[in-house]
Amino acid sequence: MIDRNFNGYQLSSELLKAISLLNFISPTKAQEQVIPAVLARKDIIVKSQTGSGKTAAFAIPICELVDWEQNKPQALVLTPTRELAAQVKEDMFHIGRFKRLKVAAIYGKYPFHVQEKELKQKTHVVVGTPGRLIDHIERGTIDTSNINYLVIDEADEMLNMGFIEQIETIISSLPQERVTILLSATMPQDINVLCNKIMKDPICMEIEEQHPATDRIAQERYQVDQTDKMQLLLDLTIVENPDSCMIFCNTKQTVDEVYAELVKLNYSCEKLHGGMEQRDRLSVMNEFKQGFFRYLCATDVAARGLDIEDITLVINYDIPYDRESYVHRIGRTGRVNKLGKAITFVTKEENKFLKDIHDYIGKEILLKERPEEETVRQSKQYFMAKIKTPPDIKETKGAQLSTEIMKIHVNAGKKTKMRPVDIVGTLCSIQGITAADIGIINILDVSTFVEILNNKGELVLQDLQNTPIKGRLRKVSKADR
Numbered sequence: 234m235i236d237r238n239f240n241g242y243q244l245s246s247e248l249l250k251a252i253s254l255l256n257f258i259s260p261t262k263a264q265e266q267v268i269p270a271v272l273a274r275k276d277i278i279v280k281s282q283t284g285s286g287k288t289a290a291f292a293i294p295i296c297e298l299v300d301w302e303q304n305k306p307q308a309l310v311l312t313p314t315r316e317l318a319a320q321v322k323e324d325m326f327h328i329g330r331f332k333r334l335k336v337a338a339i340y341g342k343y344p345f346h347v348q349e350k351e352l353k354q355k356t357h358v359v360v361g362t363p364g365r366l367i368d369h370i371e372r373g374t375i376d377t378s379n380i381n382y383l384v385i386d387e388a389d390e391m392l393n394m395g396f397i398e399q400i401e402t403i404i405s406s407l408p409q410e411r412v413t414i415l416l417s418a419t420m421p422q423d424i425n426v427l428c429n430k431i432m433k434d435p436i437c438m439e440i441e442e443q444h445p446a447t448d449r450i451a452q453e454r455y456q457v458d459q460t461d462k463m464q465l466l467l468d469l470t471i472v473e474n475p476d477s478c479m480i481f482c483n484t485k486q487t488v489d490e491v492y493a494e495l496v497k498l499n500y501s502c503e504k505l506h507g508g509m510e511q512r513d514r515l516s517v518m519n520e521f522k523q524g525f526f527r528y529l530c531a532t533d534v535a536a537r538g539l540d541i542e543d544i545t546l547v548i549n550y551d552i553p554y555d556r557e558s559y560v561h562r563i564g565r566t567g568r569v570n571k572l573g574k575a576i577t578f579v580t581k582e583e584n585k586f587l588k589d590i591h592d593y594i595g596k597e598i599l600l601k602e603r604p605e606e607e608t609v610r611q612s613k614q615y616f617m618a619k620i621k622t623p624p625d626i627k628e629t630k631g632a633q634l635s636t637e638i639m640k641i642h643v644n645a646g647k648k649t650k651m652r653p654v655d656i657v658g659t660l661c662s663i664q665g666i667t668a669a670d671i672g673i674i675n676i677l678d679v680s681t682f683v684e685i686l687n688n689k690g691e692l693v694l695q696d697l698q699n700t701p702i703k704g705r706l707r708k709v710s711k712a713d714r
């Protein structure tokens with residue numbers, strides 16, 4: 234019998250501390266099944282939806298099992314999109330924070346040489362998208378000879394995106410002896426075929442949600458002409474007056490148009506689609522997570538797996554043409570047992586897609602009449618009041634983990650042959666500092682960043698003003714986060 238908390242798994246104190254600061258009180262259903270199986274080094278196939286805590290389900294045991302001492306990557310997580318790679322990296326980094334695990338995210342549209350440098354340093358976990366990972370494998374800039382844990386996340390989406398060959402190429406570069414975990418929301422036949430090829434006696438798990446997302450989310454639809462969609466959107470946002478809302482469109486062009494219109498009307502709004510620079514995509518995503526603006530217009534790049542708390546309303550400005558996308562899109566609201574609302578616009582020509590969605594979710598989406606003019610008029614003052622009030626900024630997920638950590642900057646790096654051992658040696662010579670107080674060390678060309686844990690940052694900072702590192706006094710300061 235497993236405890237309904239995380240103490241039953243015999244995890245290290247470093248992991249338990251991170252789990253507790255992340256406010257994970259008891260394991261989710263997915264975690265109850267996945268954590269012990271991975272700790273026992275079994276291959277597993279997990280059928281589960283996002284929002285079930287599945288990332289932590291594999292991240293916790295993997296972070297527990299990786300050996301800190303080894304320099305080569307030991308775990309590889311494959312994800313279909315760059316946004317998801319960045320998010321999984323963050324989640325694993327948070328869970329492994331006090332074990333001082335280094336986690337690298339490797340994806341396209343980001344400078345190759347920066348990733349190459351990162352991979353040359355000690356790295357425990359690599360999270361990446363297939364294309365860029367293959368580039369690194371082919372150019373010999375990632376060493377996969379020590380990968381003991383492979384995770385294929387959102388496997389059905391990977392196959393939809395045509396990644397099957399890339400996945401097989403990547404797997405052919407990994408050691409045979411490893412633990413493989415595959416997660417997928419659906420289990421089409423080609424996933425079973427893949428599993429048979431790459432796994433040994435896998436355990437299959439289906440994580441039934443107690444309250445499936447589709448039940449937690451109030452779903453409504455409006456029959457509307459294409460030319461009238463914008464007006465309906467405006468009316469509904471006024472009446473619904475959400476704190477945080479995602480508006481999904483089927484094309485980049487429609488996202489641009491809707492976004493431009495909302496900005497003109499002073500909505501607190503940003504946009505996200507695949508035509509944007511990767512850096513902008515990630516920063517929009519992060520700012521939305523922190524609540525810097527209320528409305529995000531997006532294509533399906535934002536529908537999969539992304540974990541944003543407290544989205545109260547999802548609007549499908551265009552009905553998705555793929556029924557699975559519908560579930561992913563509306564699943565951005567109603568996260569982890571919260572309630573949410575999803576509204577879908579349907580034109581006459583699109584009724585066939587609606588029927589397909591109804592078949593898929595096993596029920597009819599409630600048909601609503603558009604709000605009366607009078608209702609819109611009465612709601613307007615509350616809407617305007619909210620538009621004028623800046624949204625509350627949310628604490629980032631890992632903020633609690635960082636309160637006792639200080640990052641310091643040393644103005645010397647690889648060019649002066651600085652190595653981690655030089656840093657550790659000096660720091661451990663300071664009275665009151667042991668190796669357990671030293672977090673991640675990142676040595677760049679002319680700079681080094683070191684995390685000091687356990688509230689000992691000030692002590693180290695003071696001391697290093699007068700203590701030489703590698704034979705010389707260095708300029709040492711607090712680094713900006």
Ligand code: AMP
Pocket residue numbers: 256257258259260261264282283284285286287288289538539540569
């Ligand atoms: P995922 O299904 O991995 O996208 O996770 C959904 C959300 O659940 C994330 O915000 C996680 O941080 C959160 N979460 C994961 N495990 C737990 C847990 N045991 N208790 C509370 N929240 C959790």
